[in-house]
Amino acid sequence: MPSTLRPPRLRWPAALAACLLATAAQAGEIRVEVRADDGEPLADAVIVAVPEQGGAAAGARRDRAVMDQEDKEFVPYVLPITVGTQVDFPNHDSIRHHVYSFSPAKRFELPLYIGQPAAPVRFDTPGVVVLGCNIHDWMIAYVYVADSPFFTRSGEDGMATLGPLPAGRYQVRVWHPRLDGAEADTARALDVPATGALSARWQLGLKPDFRIPRAPIPGGSGY
Amino acid sequence: MTRAARYLLLLAGLHAASAPAALLDQAGLELRLDDNLARAELERDITGDVALAASAVGSAGYQLGDSDRLKLSVDLSATAYRRYVGLDMASLRLTASHRHKFGLGAYAPALSLSASVARQEFRDSARTGWHYELDAALSRRISPRLELQLGYGFQMRRADDEDPRVVPFIAANVFDTSSRHLRIRANALITPRYLVSAGYAIHKGDIISTTLRNLPIFLASDAIAADPTFGPERFAYTLTAMTHDVQLSISRLIDDTASMSLGYQFIDSRAEGGIRYRANLVRASYLRQF
Ligand SMILES: [Cu+2]
Numbered sequence: 049m050p051s052t053l054r055p056p057r058l059r060w061p062a063a064l065a066a067c068l069l070a071t072a073a074q075a076g077e078i079r080v081e082v083r084a085d086d087g088e089p090l091a092d093a094v095i096v097a098v099p100e101q102g103g104a105a106a107g108a109r110r111d112r113a114v115m116d117q118e119d120k121e122f123v124p125y126v127l128p129i130t131v132g133t134q135v136d137f138p139n140h141d142s143i144r145h146h147v148y149s150f151s152p153a154k155r156f157e158l159p160l161y162i163g164q165p166a167a168p169v170r171f172d173t174p175g176v177v178v179l180g181c182n183i184h185d186w187m188i189a190y191v192y193v194a195d196s197p198f199f200t201r202s203g204e205d206g207m208a209t210l211g212p213l214p215a216g217r218y219q220v221r222v223w224h225p226r227l228d229g230a231e232a233d234t235a236r237a238l239d240v241p242a243t244g245a246l247s248a249r250w251q252l253g254l255k256p257d258f259r260i261p262r263a264p265i266p267g268g269s270g271y
Numbered sequence: 272m273t274r275a276a277r278y279l280l281l282l283a284g285l286h287a288a289s290a291p292a293a294l295l296d297q298a299g300l301e302l303r304l305d306d307n308l309a310r311a312e313l314e315r316d317i318t319g320d321v322a323l324a325a326s327a328v329g330s331a332g333y334q335l336g337d338s339d340r341l342k343l344s345v346d347l348s349a350t351a352y353r354r355y356v357g358l359d360m361a362s363l364r365l366t367a368s369h370r371h372k373f374g375l376g377a378y379a380p381a382l383s384l385s386a387s388v389a390r391q392e393f394r395d396s397a398r399t400g401w402h403y404e405l406d407a408a409l410s411r412r413i414s415p416r417l418e419l420q421l422g423y424g425f426q427m428r429r430a431d432d433e434d435p436r437v438v439p440f441i442a443a444n445v446f447d448t449s450s451r452h453l454r455i456r457a458n459a460l461i462t463p464r465y466l467v468s469a470g471y472a473i474h475k476g477d478i479i480s481t482t483l484r485n486l487p488i489f490l491a492s493d494a495i496a497a498d499p500t501f502g503p504e505r506f507a508y509t510l511t512a513m514t515h516d517v518q519l520s521i522s523r524l525i526d527d528t529a530s531m532s533l534g535y536q537f538i539d540s541r542a543e544g545g546i547r548y549r550a551n552l553v554r555a556s557y558l559r560q561f
Contacts, residue, residue, distance in 0.1 A: 143334070266558060
């Protein structure tokens with residue numbers, strides 16, 4: 049439990065009881081498996097759970113996240129955050145990058161820089177923000193700004209765990225950069241138990257992964 | 272040779288002094304089949320060969336501003352022929368290119384201007400000399416899959432030595448040539464891993480055709496010299512021609528740093544006096560970025 053949330057004059061037995069209760073109430077989780085339509089595990093899928101009762105104060109959190117740049121690539125490829133999160137864009141390469149986004153959810157530009165830019169970028173609108181670098185055209189990454197504080201991202205094995213979540217009914221949906229179709233169509237209502245885990249599996253139709261090539265080709269421009 | 276070596280050292284030194292880091296940027300290997308190496312019209316003169324070429328490029332890039340980039344590169348390459356070993360060549364090219372982007376992002380059009388000078392040393396020294404190029408290219412990416420380019424280039428070759436005159440009053444500097452070209456090219460991903468390139472260029476200027484003694488070519492030529500590289504009784508003629516050049520290639524993008532390509536090129540050249548030759552080239556290549 050973060051110390052800043054602890055009521056100042058609570059005596060320790062009461063505090064302990066409150067902690068236990070809180071833990072019990074948040075014990076539910078969703079174990080998610082995401083696969084491509086060919087059955088292969090799908091990495092970098094974002095899974096978002098929105099409580100049907102409301103109460104998840106999206107935007108109330110003051111989270112901080114990092115979108116790194118290493119070897120002329122963004123790391124990670126997909127960064128899920130919640131509304132209001134501030135994202136740092138450190139450049140760990142020895143050459144300069146010029147990060148930009150034209151996405152309606154967040155238009156911004158970090159002109160040529162090395163190291164740490166002066167200030168993080170705050171993402172206030174839910175949606176998908178596509179990042180590019182004006183110097184290295186092949187560089188691409190996605191910031192997924194969720195309208196809920198409950199989100200996760202699938203790993204290389206296609207697995208992810210959402211939680212701990214307060215018990216209740218949630219609308220759970222999945223997004224991926226190659227998702228073929230509307231994200232809303234992936235939504236499902238799931239009842240998260242007070243304790244234990246719930247398993248859910250998605251199989252997503254995907255578009256081909258066309259990206260601006262980085263590899264050199266004969267007669268290429270060489271940039 | 273020693274004079275050439277001094278030039279090469281000077282070029283390399285200039286580059287090293289200006290580069291923040293001396294790097295091996297790119298390396299490549301190419302196997303090339305050319306079915307009309309002599310650029311000849313008649314069956315009796317047409318002769319093909321296979322060549323293997325290796326290249327290594329080092330470069331230094333300078334981002335001058337948000338939209339401008341200067342790149343200096345040194346390209347060292349060597350070509351070896353199976354049969355016509357006199358054409359074996361080592362080359363050192365220094366290129367300066369400036370790229371300006373009209374706007375922000377991957378889909379903004381870009382203009383590249385480049386100038387290069389190359390020292391080319393052939394095994395048969397008649398061709399040995401300097402090669403100069405000026406180029407302007409406008410490129411525009413339409414989507415992650417499709418990129419279009421429009422380019423204009425000028426090139427000039429100057430051989431060190433002029434061959435003895437074969438015919439009085441007719442120049443023998445056959446290897447001093449110049450030409451210009453206009454080209455278009457499209458690069459398209461047909462799958463996420465396979466890229467097809469299609470290009471067309473029209474060249475205007477000098478070509479060199481090597482044949483046995485040939486009256487129509489003689490009458491149309493601007494310069495003549497013996498060309499023992501292709502055998503005895505062979506002569507190189509410089510002609511003014513219009514050349515159509517069609518290229519098609521497919522590249523497999525192995526990963527983010529390397530590609531393998533198979534390319535085909537058709538050259539159709541029409542010179543003054545009704546002289547015409549055609550050539551077919553096939554290239555298999557491997558390119559790697561470091
Ligand atoms: Cu960059």
